[in-house]
Every structure is written in structure tokens, then in C-alpha cells.
Amino acid sequence: MAIAISTLAIQPEKVKPVKNIILMVTDGTSISAVSTARWLKVYRSGSAANPVTLNIDPWLCGYVRTCNSDAPIGDSAPTTSCYVTGHLSRSAYIATFPPYKGKDNIEPVDSTRAYAPMATILEAGRQLQGKALGMVFTCQYCHATPADCSAHYYNRGAEQLLADQTVHNGFDVVIGGGNYYLTPQSEAYLRSNGTNVYRNDLQAMRFDRSNKMWALYGDVDMDYDIDRNPDEQPSLAEMTRTAIDKLSKDKDGFFLLVEGSKVDWAAHANDPAGLPNEFLAFDEACGVALDFAQRDGNTVVIVVPDHGNSGFSFGRRDLGDYSRKSLDTLLGPVDKFKRTADGMEALINSQPFDSLRSLFKQYEGIDLTPEEYSLIINSKDYRQSPIPEEMRKSDKTSPLYSSYLSGIITKILTRYTPFAWTTGGHTGEDVFLAVYNPHNQRPLGYTTNVQLAHYIQKLWNMHGKMDTFTDQIxxxxxxxxxxxxxxxxxxxxxxxxxxxxxxxxxxxxxxxxxxxxxxxxxxxxxxxxxxxxxxxxxxxxxxxxxxxxxxxx
Ligand SMILES: [Zn+2]
Structure with a gap:
């Protein structure tokens, strides 16, 4: 039986329409990851007594339930789909109606619509109200969250057909990863429609003065923020600023999706260097959007994760009496991490073997123990190892063992932190909600993902009209x-x-x-x-x- 939660939420009944909507999704981000990132920012400020906050902090206003149509633990495809369409769907479904699943359905499902596309607020805004559309993200543009806002299909794994739809779905500004998926035909189509296309060209993006631009970095995803070469790839904050500069020239207003895509990837990988730093990079982008919105006075900014991830914990059983330990003891080692496990793997694979120890010291602040050293040089995918591949023998009983080098590095790094993880997958706890609205009309308290979508629709006077629009297009x-x-x-x-x-x-x-x-x-x-x-x-x-x-x- 469906549970009637809708009567509990404190949602503004009448919402004054606004011109612009910026939806900021930090993918796969549990509250504990946010708290840890905030403590790291406090630590870096040099004094725990400083009133250091995240950019989102003044606007935090509630919790959001994230779920699929038939399962409480959400997948990225249906969860952001829900924010932009107002309907729940199944795991892997990109803005597409789910088939009926009987008693497992969390909210009623219209079985006659199974597999049909759900129109998004972006499509409605552009086609009915002339809004400009933009997306910035650090994964490939056909990955779940950007695809949710630009494409429709029941299988998120069909990346090329999602990518082709995004190209043809009327975006003014797209900045993110995914060069591999932009086919020559797609690039020609974009150019023929007056869109400037830049591949791995940061300077060209910075000099571009047009209103229509695609700027892609990396074959698939962009680098994690701390691994990023700032001469080659922009920060999410710069991408957000660039997109807003262009989109805000449209007199009809705009919708911008900003995704902190790889907070989720760091959580999946249980990477203690990637997780807090990637969230802080996202929060910097939130600062850019919130600054714009407060100056503009006609923009709503919604910041929300799409689901939790990894059971990340600040505090770990084997550390004993850790509740008496200082901020310096707990986060000092984390502050020294200058590369994610992926970034460290790339670094030691590209540098001569005799620099292995010094690289760990320089980039992670770690003097490798004999056990750590042995696991690394015996790892199958350590390309600089002096041990011939067929002679490598890892101690599989070691708690640091993984079949991959990046997995070993992840476990080594975690050892020097107070962090723990319960899973490499998503988790079902509620996520935070932060909203800036110039009229202060915000959802407060506990909100479902469907209700949050209705709030977004009200901002553009589309609530109750989306299904009719879907039927039209x-x-x-x-x-x-x-x-x-x-x-x-x-x-x-x-x-x-x-x-x-x-x-x-x-x-x-x-x-x-x-x-x-x-x-x-x-x-x-x-x-x-x-x-x-x-x-x-x-x-x-x-x-x-x-x-x-x-x-x-
Ligand atoms: Zn996700």
C-alpha cells in the first residue's frame, strides 16, 4: 500500500513564479560526507573557533526522500529524473515512465505509460516559455544525471543513444566530460545550429563570447578536482560562472543543472581523499550560483543530492576512543591528501619506480610501511613495478589487499583517517535540501522527491500541466x-x-x-x-x- 506522506510536507501552496532556476545536484552525497567536508574546511581555516561555513549552510531547509518507483534506495537515473519530471521510476530509467510493479510501487504508477518518455521541466521551459537551457557536470554528458535532464530511455547504459538525444535537445550551454560520445555528425549538427564547440580547450572556452557553447573535457569523465590540472580543466565553480554568464543574457530566463558528479564516484570507490574535496569543489560552485541569485533577485537555487552513498562514517570502530581526539589528530592527515586514489595511481604509473616513496610522501603525506609498499609493487596494474608481472605475489590476507592498485591506495589512505564505509553502493537515508528563493518561499521540513519536483514546477507555473505537455510532445x-x-x-x-x-x-x-x-x-x-x-x-x-x-x- 502506498503511504500518504504528501499531507505532512510543509510546502508553500502558492509559489510566486521566478525567471531562472538553478538545480544543483551533488550526486551520491550522504549528510556525513557534507559534515566531514565542512570540518575539513574549518580545519583549513586554521581555527576551529572560526565561524566557517559551507556556501549552502545558510539555505539548508529540510530533508528529501530519494527513492525509485519500486525500491527505497535510489539509483541516479530515476532520482534526478524525478526532480525534473515529477514522477518516480525504476532503476536505470532516464526520464521514462516505469512498468507497473504491483505492491512494490511506492507511489501509484500509470501502467499505460510504461517505457514512454516523461517530459522534463527543461523541455517545458524551453518549448513553452522560451527559456535557455544549460548543464555543467564533471562526468560524461550521457551519464545518468545530465542525461535525466536532456534525454529519455529505460536503460542508462545505452550511453550513445542518450548522448545523441542531448545534442538534439536544444541546449544553449553544455560544459563537462564526454568527448568520446560527441560524434562528428553530432558536432557538425551543433555547429550548423550556431553552437561553438570546444574540445579540451580551456582558453577557447574562456575567450568565448557567444551565447551557445559546448565545451567538453576528457574522453569520458573529467578529473577529480584535486587531481585536475588547472591549466587544462576548469573547476566546477568556473564552469558554473561561465554558464550563468551566457544563460543570463536570455530575456526569457534559464534553467541550469549543475552536477557535482564525482562526489558519487568517490563514495563508490570509498576514496577518503576524493569524497570531502569533491564536495568542497561542488560547494564552491554553489557559492557562485547563490551569489548570482542574490544579486539577480529573480532566480531560485535548489541544492540537493540525488541519494546517499557508501554508508560513509566520520568515526571508525578500530580507532578506539576516537571521540576524545582533536580535529587536528582526526583531519590533519586528510588535509595532506593532494591526490585521490585514481590520481595517485596515474601519478605513480607515470613516474619512475624510484620516486614511489617520495610521491606518497609529497602528495599524500604518507611514509609507506613495508606492508603497504609490498602490496603496491606486487599489484598487477602497477606499471613501474621492478617485479616482473608473472613473479608478483600479493598478500591476499592483508586488510589492505585489493585486486586493483587504486583499491589498494584507497585502503592505504583510509587507514590514516577516522573514516569508514559500509558499502560501495548507494544508501537509503534522506538527503539534505538547501533552497534560495528571493521571495523566501521554500519547502521546509521533510519533502519527498516528487514534492520537490512539484515545487520546481510551480516556479514556472507548470504544476499540474506536465502530463499534458508530455502527451503533446x-x-x-x-x-x-x-x-x-x-x-x-x-x-x-x-x-x-x-x-x-x-x-x-x-x-x-x-x-x-x-x-x-x-x-x-x-x-x-x-x-x-x-x-x-x-x-x-x-x-x-x-x-x-x-x-x-x-x-x-
Ligand atoms: Zn546518483
């Missing part, structure tokens, strides 16, 4: 083209998507629609639609604008 092709000749052509080739061809038998007019694109052809002449056309193989269905049959009259 994502109708089934079998409902749109009744009485027409329909052919679906599928290719065996990889990453070549299905094509829908429809002919009006009365006048011979023909329309061709390409899956995961906004390009159609009417009697051979190319046109661009305001929304993407999607396709689902499970029911062999195209989803496209309801009024498309008009083009064949």
Missing part, C-alpha cells in the same frame, strides 16, 4: 499516424538508430523521423522539431509530437 506513433502507411527501418550497424517512414495514402506525402534526433524530413525536405523523437525497442514504438500528422495533410 511524446505521443505514440501508432496514435499519431492512424490510417497512414508506416514503416520502421532498423539497421544492424552499431549506433545507427531506427527510422520511421510514414506515407499518407491519400496524397502520397511522406514524413521520415529519426530516432533520438529532432531532425525529420517532409517529402525529402529537412526540418528541425522543437523536441527529440525517441524510440523504444521493447514495444517497437516511436514517441513524437502529437501534431506531426498535420505535416502530411
Amino acid at each position: 511524446f505521443a505514440r506513433h501508432t496514435d499519431v499516424f492512424v490510417g497512414y502507411d508506416i514503416t520502421i527501418t532498423k539497421s544492424e550497424e552499431q549506433n545507427v538508430w531506427p527510422v520511421l517512414t510514414v506515407t499518407n495514402p491519400r496524397n502520397g506525402n511522406t514524413l521520415t523521423a529519426y530516432a533520438f534526433s529532432n531532425i525529420i524530413e517532409v517529402n525529402g525536405k529537412q526540418e528541425q522539431l522543437p523536441s527529440v523523437v525517441t524510440y523504444v525497442d521493447r514495444n517497437d514504438m516511436f514517441y513524437l509530437p502529437r501534431n506531426l500528422a498535420d505535416k502530411l495533410k
Whole structure:
């Protein structure tokens, strides 16, 4: 049975519309990670007595329940989908309606919509209100959270078809990772629509004065903030500032997604150097957005994780009486970490073997013990090891053992911290909510992810109107083209998507629609639609604008 929580939340009934929305998602971030990052910031300030706070602190206002449609512990795909659509869905579903799961459904599910795309507030804002759209993130742009805001499919693993949709979904500014996924055709499409495209070119991004820009860094993800070469990759704060500068020129307003993508990755990896530092880099970006919003007076900033991760704990059983230990004792060693485990792995793999010990001392503040040293030089993926690969023998009984070098480094680093982890996966506790609203109309107390989505919709006067909009832009092709000749052509080739061809038998007019694109052809002449056309193989269905049959009259 569904539990009626909706009556408990303290949500403003009437929300005054605002021009701009900035949604800031710190992926996979438990409260304990935020608290630890804050203590690290306090420690770095030099005095625990200083009133040091995070940028989000003045605006913290409640807890948010994060969940899938059929499971309490959320996956990134349905959780941010929910914030931007207002509907729960299943693990791996990117802004797509779930199939019915009977008693496991946490809120009612409309089974007639299974696998159909859910329109997002971004799509509604752009198509109905002329809003500009932007996204900044540090993962690849087809990873779950940016994909949630720009694409639709029931499988987050189908990254290329998600990537192709994002390209065709009308974004003004995209800054993040994912060069590998931007095909030459996609790049040509963006350029032909007046978008400047930069690949691994920080200076060009900084000099760009246009309003439409894609700037990608790295093949897949960008580097963790502390591993980042500042001459090659921008900080999330700079990316946020750059996006706001461009988007705020639009007289109709804008929606910006900012994702601290790799707070989640550090938590998955149980990386004690990555987790607090990556969150602090996200909080710097929050500072940029909050500064803008307070100056602008017509912008709401919502800061929220999409779910918890890793059971991260500040305090660990084997440390004994740690509650008597000082901030310096507990976080001094953490402050010395200048590389994540991934960053350290890359560093020692690229430097000669005789620098191994000094690199650990210089970048992590650690004098390697014989046990730590032995595990590293016997690791299969340590490329500089003096031991021939077939002779390497790791002590698998060591608590520091992992089959990967980065795993060993992670465990070595953790040893010098008061941190612990219960899992390498997501966790089901509620997450924090921080909201800045110029009219001070904020959700307070305990809010569900669905309710938070409704709050966002109210900001643009879209609450109660999203399903109608979904029906307009994502109708089934079998409902749109009744009485027409329909052919679906599928290719065996990889990453070549299905094509829908429809002919009006009365006048011979023909329309061709390409899956995961906004390009159609009417009697051979190319046109661009305001929304993407999607396709689902499970029911062999195209989803496209309801009024498309008009083009064949
Ligand atoms: Zn996530």
C-alpha cells in the first residue's frame, strides 16, 4: 500500500513564479560526507573557533526522500529524473515512465505509460516559455544525471543513444566530460545550429563570447578536482560562472543543472581523499550560483543530492576512543591528501619506480610501511613495478589487499583517517535540501522527491500541466499516424538508430523521423522539431509530437 506522506510536507501552496532556476545536484552525497567536508574546511581555516561555513549552510531547509518507483534506495537515473519530471521510476530509467510493479510501487504508477518518455521541466521551459537551457557536470554528458535532464530511455547504459538525444535537445550551454560520445555528425549538427564547440580547450572556452557553447573535457569523465590540472580543466565553480554568464543574457530566463558528479564516484570507490574535496569543489560552485541569485533577485537555487552513498562514517570502530581526539589528530592527515586514489595511481604509473616513496610522501603525506609498499609493487596494474608481472605475489590476507592498485591506495589512505564505509553502493537515508528563493518561499521540513519536483514546477507555473505537455510532445506513433502507411527501418550497424517512414495514402506525402534526433524530413525536405523523437525497442514504438500528422495533410 502506498503511504500518504504528501499531507505532512510543509510546502508553500502558492509559489510566486521566478525567471531562472538553478538545480544543483551533488550526486551520491550522504549528510556525513557534507559534515566531514565542512570540518575539513574549518580545519583549513586554521581555527576551529572560526565561524566557517559551507556556501549552502545558510539555505539548508529540510530533508528529501530519494527513492525509485519500486525500491527505497535510489539509483541516479530515476532520482534526478524525478526532480525534473515529477514522477518516480525504476532503476536505470532516464526520464521514462516505469512498468507497473504491483505492491512494490511506492507511489501509484500509470501502467499505460510504461517505457514512454516523461517530459522534463527543461523541455517545458524551453518549448513553452522560451527559456535557455544549460548543464555543467564533471562526468560524461550521457551519464545518468545530465542525461535525466536532456534525454529519455529505460536503460542508462545505452550511453550513445542518450548522448545523441542531448545534442538534439536544444541546449544553449553544455560544459563537462564526454568527448568520446560527441560524434562528428553530432558536432557538425551543433555547429550548423550556431553552437561553438570546444574540445579540451580551456582558453577557447574562456575567450568565448557567444551565447551557445559546448565545451567538453576528457574522453569520458573529467578529473577529480584535486587531481585536475588547472591549466587544462576548469573547476566546477568556473564552469558554473561561465554558464550563468551566457544563460543570463536570455530575456526569457534559464534553467541550469549543475552536477557535482564525482562526489558519487568517490563514495563508490570509498576514496577518503576524493569524497570531502569533491564536495568542497561542488560547494564552491554553489557559492557562485547563490551569489548570482542574490544579486539577480529573480532566480531560485535548489541544492540537493540525488541519494546517499557508501554508508560513509566520520568515526571508525578500530580507532578506539576516537571521540576524545582533536580535529587536528582526526583531519590533519586528510588535509595532506593532494591526490585521490585514481590520481595517485596515474601519478605513480607515470613516474619512475624510484620516486614511489617520495610521491606518497609529497602528495599524500604518507611514509609507506613495508606492508603497504609490498602490496603496491606486487599489484598487477602497477606499471613501474621492478617485479616482473608473472613473479608478483600479493598478500591476499592483508586488510589492505585489493585486486586493483587504486583499491589498494584507497585502503592505504583510509587507514590514516577516522573514516569508514559500509558499502560501495548507494544508501537509503534522506538527503539534505538547501533552497534560495528571493521571495523566501521554500519547502521546509521533510519533502519527498516528487514534492520537490512539484515545487520546481510551480516556479514556472507548470504544476499540474506536465502530463499534458508530455502527451503533446511524446505521443505514440501508432496514435499519431492512424490510417497512414508506416514503416520502421532498423539497421544492424552499431549506433545507427531506427527510422520511421510514414506515407499518407491519400496524397502520397511522406514524413521520415529519426530516432533520438529532432531532425525529420517532409517529402525529402529537412526540418528541425522543437523536441527529440525517441524510440523504444521493447514495444517497437516511436514517441513524437502529437501534431506531426498535420505535416502530411
Ligand atoms: Zn546518483
